[in-house]
Amino acid sequence: MDIDKDLVRQEYIEKNIYDMQKDLVKQRKIRIFVMSLLLFALVFTIIFGTLESPFDYTLSNIGNHFNLQYRIMFISWALTCGLAIQTAIISLIRLEEYQSKYCTLFVGLATASLIATGVIPALIEDFPFWHAVHTLTSGLTALFLLLSLVPFVRFLSRENPRLRVTLTIWLIIVWIGSILLLIFFGKTGMFEIWFFVSNILFLLYLSLVLFEEKIVKMSVLFLKNEKNLNLAIEKLFVDLERKRILEKK
Numbered sequence: 001m002d003i004d005k006d007l008v009r010q011e012y013i014e015k016n017i018y019d020m021q022k023d024l025v026k027q028r029k030i031r032i033f034v035m036s037l038l039l040f041a042l043v044f045t046i047i048f049g050t051l052e053s054p055f056d057y058t059l060s061n062i063g064n065h066f067n068l069q070y071r072i073m074f075i076s077w078a079l080t081c082g083l084a085i086q087t088a089i090i091s092l093i094r095l096e097e098y099q100s101k102y103c104t105l106f107v108g109l110a111t112a113s114l115i116a117t118g119v120i121p122a123l124i125e126d127f128p129f130w131h132a133v134h135t136l137t138s139g140l141t142a143l144f145l146l147l148s149l150v151p152f153v154r155f156l157s158r159e160n161p162r163l164r165v166t167l168t169i170w171l172i173i174v175w176i177g178s179i180l181l182l183i184f185f186g187k188t189g190m191f192e193i194w195f196f197v198s199n200i201l202f203l204l205y206l207s208l209v210l211f212e213e214k215i216v217k218m219s220v221l222f223l224k225n226e227k228n229l230n231l232a233i234e235k236l237f238v239d240l241e242r243k244r245i246l247e248k249k
Contacts, residue, residue: 024215027095031211034091035204041084042200045193048077054189060122060134062189078118081196082111088203089148095210098155103148110144113137145199146175156210163209170205174198 051070052062063074089107093100116137124131153171157164177198181191 034088034207037084038200038204041081044080045196049189049193058189059192064122075118078114082114086111103152106144106148110141113141170202
């Protein structure tokens with residue numbers, strides 16, 4: 001059955017839920033965008049981190065001690081990974097209506113530090129000062145990411161007690177796992193890959209769970225008075241604004 005978008009729009013306006021329907025479609029688009037960005041960053045991290053042996057070389061070594069192509073890839077990876085993590089965290093903060101300007105500030109600083117780490121050369125023999133700055137920014141990336149995520153996770157644990165144990169386990173996997181790899185393998189690519197991959201997977205989990213929860217809660221309002229559930233579900237995610245935008249063009 002074809003859905004008459006004009007009829008659906010009028011129906012929602014009459015029910016005073018048109019704005020909510022637009023928000024529902026918007027949340028679904030944001031979830032797809034955020035998760036796609038995170039998945040791309042995840043694959044990019046694994047590919048770049050294994051261009052050379054991660055047991056022998058850090059990500060910085062790979063990006064600075066080989067060829068220009070690796071150097072460009074390292075900077076591109078830092079940009080991609082930093083922006084993906086920042087986009088995900090800020091989207092989740094807005095989704096949960098978490099009121100904390102410091103959380104947003106720290107995730108922005110984490111992204112800036114990671115990008116700076118990619119841009120600043122890590123060649124101690126040729127540029128000892130910049131190598132020291134590079135080392136500092138790489139450490140600040142982890143620190144700022146910790147300062148942005150932990151308060152947000154604590155907030156989520158209070159708001160969603162059922163997620164408390166799972167969120168705690170995830171934090172243990174990310175941070176204790178990173179520390180253990182640093183102890184056993186030293187400062188190598190294994191430690192860095194674990195840190196970024198586990199954080200990205202954690203954000204993917206949060207994006208899946210929190211956006212799904214939001215969408216389900218909003219969907220209940222649409223479905224409770226519908227006689228034909230199959231048709232109602234079809235109407236939930238129809239982009240009613242798209243046709244109007246195309247008509248204006």
